[in-house]
Amino acid sequence: MKYRDWLLILFVTSVIMAISNLIGYKTSIIESIPGVVILCGIALLGQFLSQIIPVKLPMILYVTTLGLILASPISPISDIVLQYTNKIAFMAPVTVVGAVTGISIGKDYVEFKRVGWKFLVIGLLVITGTFIGSAIVAHMVLKVTGRI
């Protein structure tokens, strides 16, 4: 995808994020702007890095890691980054993703209805397995390290 496609979609996404932040989380548009700009800047930079770095990884890994590094203690701008992006509520950028994803998977509705119950079973199984698995390991490590 070309960069101008990216810029356009990011621009629209930014506008919608600011709207979400306003309606859902009572943050004024003006206040949201620096945070939104930072998030999109990191997204673009991540995309750029993924193209120039020879290791083949999905670009969001670069985006998330870039965010991680910029907000971590070793970063000189961590305070600024945290201060402005904290104004953007956690779930605000996700609402627009929900909308666009819903549009794109709308064509699969009939299919999903047919197999939906299977996902319910698997969903419960996954949650159960994750919890029990972690509890077992945690308990064992605590025992081995003598803490219990």
Added chain:
Amino acid sequence: MYYVVEKIKKEFKIYITAIILVVISECIGTISFQVGWGKIVLFPMLFALIIAVLLGPDLIGYFKLEECKTASALVLVAITPFMAKLGILAGGNIPKLVALGPALILQEFGNLGTMFLSIPVALLLGMKREAIGACYSINRETNLGLSIHVFGPDSPETRGTFAIYIIGSVIGTVYMGFLASLMASTKLFHPWALGMASGVGSGSMMAAATATLANIYPEYANDIFMLGGASDMLTGIDGIYMGMFVAIPLALKLYDWLAPKLGSQKQ
């Protein structure tokens, strides 16, 4: 400039509808209600998704197939600012976690064990590649981003991830609370271990589990909240890397190994 105008015209309907959907969803806001042990919390994202699906070609028919496909490409880009935010949140929390030690980190690997059970079951139920996306993790927001980018927005694997995400959103919280109390009643696990296990990567699920556990073990309540929160935070930080470098490859290998044996092609 002409290119941009053409592009806007094509995607205009999607953008405008998306804005309207978001406005409606945010106006509905976050809805939470108590159900037995736990609380169900429904975010605007879910409403936007549901209404958007209703508008699709299979139901109301406001969107045509072509437009659905165009929207797929948009999802890829639209989720990136959110992924940036996740990274930032994680980065801000690193100092807190360095203080906490190995048990917390190691129990993250416990999160992987689940797929050895869930993938075979999924295959036996007749699922195909959706099983991979559905089973490699508990599928919260981070995994949506990861799946979309690793498997593609239109793939069966990503559909699997989304399906589990939706189910987790609706009943995950209540079920976690229930599960935590069940595990506590077995008396096989130390409250600290259960507290750590509560951090699966979903704040609401973690809250349900820790609240239930604190209720059962009041003397350990503070520890449980702290460990659950820390474990959840840790999953937030390592989730995408564990997913990408460990869980997804593992799930793919498991699937390739088991599908010929258990998959519906056999029957």
